Amino acid sequence: MRNILITGGCGFIGSNLAVSLSSQGHSITCFDNLARRGSEVLLNRIQAAGCRFVHGDIRCMEDLQRTSDSFDLIIECSAEPSVLVGTQGADASFMVNNNLIGSLNCFEIARQRRMAILFLSTSRIYPYDRLNRLTFSEEATRFGYADDSPGVSASGVTTDFPLNGARSLYGATKLASEIMLQEYSHSYNLPAIINRCGVIAGPWQLGKVDQGVFTFWLAQHYFGKELKYIGFGGKGKQVRDLLHIQDLVNLIEKQIARIEEFRGQVFNVGGSTCSSLSLQETTALCQKITGNKVNIDASPVDRPADIIWYVTDNGDTEATFQWKPERNPETILTDIFDWLHENEHTFTGLLKG
Numbered sequence: 001m002r003n004i005l006i007t008g009g010c011g012f013i014g015s016n017l018a019v020s021l022s023s024q025g026h027s028i029t030c031f032d033n034l035a036r037r038g039s040e041v042l043l044n045r046i047q048a049a050g051c052r053f054v055h056g057d058i059r060c061m062e063d064l065q066r067t068s069d070s071f072d073l074i075i076e077c078s079a080e081p082s083v084l085v086g087t088q089g090a091d092a093s094f095m096v097n098n099n100l101i102g103s104l105n106c107f108e109i110a111r112q113r114r115m116a117i118l119f120l121s122t123s124r125i126y127p128y129d130r131l132n133r134l135t136f137s138e139e140a141t142r143f144g145y146a147d148d149s150p151g152v153s154a155s156g157v158t159t160d161f162p163l164n165g166a167r168s169l170y171g172a173t174k175l176a177s178e179i180m181l182q183e184y185s186h187s188y189n190l191p192a193i194i195n196r197c198g199v200i201a202g203p204w205q206l207g208k209v210d211q212g213v214f215t216f217w218l219a220q221h222y223f224g225k226e227l228k229y230i231g232f233g234g235k236g237k238q239v240r241d242l243l244h245i246q247d248l249v250n251l252i253e254k255q256i257a258r259i260e261e262f263r264g265q266v267f268n269v270g271g272s273t274c275s276s277l278s279l280q281e282t283t284a285l286c287q288k289i290t291g292n293k294v295n296i297d298a299s300p301v302d303r304p305a306d307i308i309w310y311v312t313d314n315g316d317t318e319a320t321f322q323w324k325p326e327r328n329p330e331t332i333l334t335d336i337f338d339w340l341h342e343n344e345h346t347f348t349g350l351l352k353g
């Protein structure tokens, strides 16, 4: 049994982890500033599952120091996760303070208290301008990649993908945090794992256009709201892979059991090729699952930081942890539909865009 502090514990990933880890006998404390709209609803869920809650902000070291000093593991799940922040000229200070300085405070409290660290990073650390310069074929419903370049093949992007280039303020703050965590782990001999997650989806996600796109797309169909294919010709052929939150939770449970073996190793984590969808294909599945067809507009103009194709190559992660994603896109979207149907009263205001 571990005593675990989850920062961002009232967010989508943090709260799902908290509920699952608590049910397995771990002692869980969630730390969150409740900045994300809807996190107060997820707070009710984690408290009902027996988790403790500390209201605080990771930017403030005093808030972190107010927590108990008996934790043996911190899972850093808090972030401002939008890639659009800064793309329209807004200044970078909020993103840097929240995602980089905040994470550094978490690593520092872990150093002071000798805690292991599991950090939720993102595939957005891979530069979008490099990804978008790969050569793609245009197929009937999606863009396809069938070439081999350093760090990428038809099986997806590996952790060897070159890191030079623009990646969004979000991606940059996450990469900077990864680098600092590796230094902390090596300099202070702290067990640490970094998960570079692709798109995670599933129940309890308050999906928005700039974060949680698959949940957002399903919810727009559910509520009969309009959608738009943005960029890359406006055809909805851009591709991402998606991973069910429960598959991520299953992986993290395996990682926690062995975290003492790792010193800042980086793992790609995503749905992989067998769980990838274009927006067009997502529309077809959402129509099938909800029975609704919505109007979809097209805007051919590319939006900053958008990606034509990103699929996760999980090879190292699967081999290291004997883990594999188990749920396919139709199961993931159906689970979101069922959850939304059961909780429509609670989430209509939050998800009906």
Ligand SMILES: NC(=O)c1ccc[n+]([C@@H]2O[C@H](COP(=O)([O-])OP(=O)(O)OC[C@H]3O[C@@H](n4cnc5c(N)ncnc54)[C@H](O)[C@@H]3O)[C@@H](O)[C@H]2O)c1
Pocket (backbone or CB within 6 Å): 007, 008, 009, 010, 011, 012, 013, 014, 031, 032, 033, 034, 035, 036, 039, 056, 057, 058, 059, 076, 077, 078, 079, 080, 081, 098, 102, 120, 121, 122, 123, 196, 197, 198, 199, 200, 201, 212
């Ligand atoms: N959901 C995904 O698809 C995805 C993909 C890749 C990486 N990630 C990473 O996983 C982590 C969790 O993402 P999520 O989807 O659960 O996001 P989320 O927005 O649902 O949750 C983040 C939580 O952090 C809290 N928070 C934000 N700033 C804080 C601060 N300064 N102090 C304390 N709490 C703060 C928010 O209130 C929220 O509850 C993030 O680090 C994100 O970068 C998520």
